[in-house]
Amino acid sequence: MSSDKYVECQIIVENYDRVCFHNQDTGSDYFGNLYLAPICRKIAKFENLLRAKKLKKRQAFEEFGTLLYKCLFNKDVDNALGEIIKEIRESKETKNPKRYRLQLIFRGEANELAGLPWEFLYYPGSETRRGFFIVDDPYLVISRYISSASGRGNLNITEDSLKVLCVTSEPEEEGIGEVLPDLTIKVIENLKKSYLIDLEVLRNKNKQEVLAKINNIKPHVFHYIGHGRFDSQEQVGEITLVNSAKKVEWVSDRTFGEFFSDFQPRLVILQACQGGEVDFTANYAGLAPQLTRNEIPAVIAMQYPVNNAVASFFSEAFYQALAKGESVDAAMQQGRRKIARDHPFDSEFYSNRDFGTPVLYMSARDGYIMPRPKTIKFDAEVLINSPDKLKKAINILFNSEELANLEKFDDLVFSLRMSYEELAGETQQEKINALVDQLQNEGELESLIKGIKYFKPEAFTNGK
Structure with missing residues (x-):
């Protein structure tokens, strides 16, 4: 990367009427309407197809992403983003291209809209420009922002090596579904040979053992691989660990958050595996936001369960980018691009929901977690x-x-x-x-x- 600096911009959905585009660099605000009512039924239809895994064509994803875009970006908000995209395009011709961090914020009554899969946003094309998925642009990284009681610090560690604790949960219980963590673990193990990464793996341990390991090694990254679920009625997210009999033990988001009351990793990754009857949703009121509110500055979760091969594709690109000194949100973008362009089961780019499945919640202002190589x-x-x-x-x-x-x-x-x-x-x-x-x-x-x-x-x- 040729520049350390990201220009931070925020898309703030203030209520069901107004959207604000805030440019931190200039202090400028631009306003538009939340254009939801006329297209909400179409969005709901696409979202249901997406959850049922029935969207299979790139054209359908572009149409859905365009609807999401029109919902947030109109009037001056649309113009402001257009100017940024123009700046990025023109700056690519220099040795110091501009980079922007785009954070989505939902406030007050609009909080429930955060459950929509905004990671599929598509910048529509015209006669003079091509359209593109925002998650495909390495110069315009996207994340969701949730405020933290500790304020907006940074992720950077002081040690020379990035310490990763990978916790897997594979309970021996019918209906839970198979968990295959070895592909992802192998990816991180291979990166250890080339980069400053230390990995420790904890398999099928109960919550007391997991808690003890966190406090013992104090990992910078806590990577969970297993199953989770979200109870929309109770507004509670849960993950699986195992008890002494190796059977499933459901751990609520509140209890899971308290695992980190004494020590907070810089990043928590919640990797939901595909299979079984239990799905995890990265809902705004679920596990990921709960962890962010418990002062974990960056959390990655999956909106939908992912195939283990896809998870390993994402992990390889993500951790490699981190190890090279990229920020967490830029590394996320690399992981999404890897899924979209090298999907193991789909030859056409952006024809599978997996590319928009990873979601990043970040309260930190600076997304760099590794020591800068220089x-x-x-x-x-x-x-x-x-x-x-x-x-x-x-x-x-x-x-x-x-x-x-x-x-x-x-x-x-x-x-x-x-x-x-x-x-x-x-x-x-x-x-x-x-x-x-x-x-x-x-x-x-x-x-x-x-x-x-x-x-x-x-x-x-x-x-x-």
């Missing part, structure tokens, strides 16, 4: 004695968009009088591994360290 300092002596850490360091220094004056990994290889093409492996990470392994076997790691220092002297402690 501020990380490496100890040459540590790297030369730890090939695994050396591989991670090379990946960060030569494969991160966060770094200014980015050199390519093949330039490093060439400086060592070696051939990039002849290194074993297809991907850059495989070639990094091959380079380190080869030079380690030849006793030439010191030459590699010198080569890295030539390109990145500022990346080492005390310049050594």
Whole structure:
């Protein structure tokens, strides 16, 4: 990413009459009407089809997304967003493209509208411009905002590594449905080889054991994989854990929120698996908002259950973007794009509801959770004695968009009088591994360290 700064804009649904577009950068407000009554039946029809998984064509998703767009964006609000999109398009021609963070806020009586799947918003095309799904634009990231008692801080951690605690719940009970967490866990395990990520997995533990683990390791990211449900009558969300007999134990959103009363992760991910009779909905009054109100600054939930293969696609793109230094909302956008463009079961882009299923609730102003790669300092002596850490360091220094004056990994290889093409492996990470392994076997790691220092002297402690 070429710029650290996001311009924050808020779409505030103040009531059933008025919508405000607020540009934090300029302090400007633009107003429009909430255009809901004339199209509410059409929206309800599409939403029912969406929940029943009967929307299968991109054209149908575009039509639904356009209805959602018209509901919020009209008059000056529509014009304000149009100007931002124009700025983004024009700035892409420079080396410092503009980036905007678009946050949805629902207040007062309009609070119930937050249950609509706004992640399917579609910016309609015209004779002079193409239409697009907003979740597809990496320069216009979208999330939902819920205020927190602790105010608007940031997500950034002080440690060098991102600590992830993955809790899986697979109760042995008929009707709950199968949970297959291994694909997602494998994705994170693989990323550990290349990025500064530490992972601990807790399988099928009761609430006391989960609580103890949270307070013991103090994870930055708490990733739950299991089943959940939302009781619309009681307005209570629940997730499954297991009891001592490995049977299901339903935990309410209030109790689950209290798991984090002593320590609050920077991010909680609620991954709802597909199958069984129990579904989870990321309703505004459910688990995700409850956690945000309990001072968890960022929560990701699924509006609909997702296939395990799709969940792993999302996780790979999301965690990889985080590890490279992207903000949580930008990483979400990368995960959604991955689902839309590389869906394992649909060849046509945006023909499956999965791309709009992940929802981000964020109260933090700054969405960066990883330490910025350009501020990380490496100890040459540590790297030369730890090939695994050396591989991670090379990946960060030569494969991160966060770094200014980015050199390519093949330039490093060439400086060592070696051939990039002849290194074993297809991907850059495989070639990094091959380079380190080869030079380690030849006793030439010191030459590699010198080569890295030539390109990145500022990346080492005390310049050594």
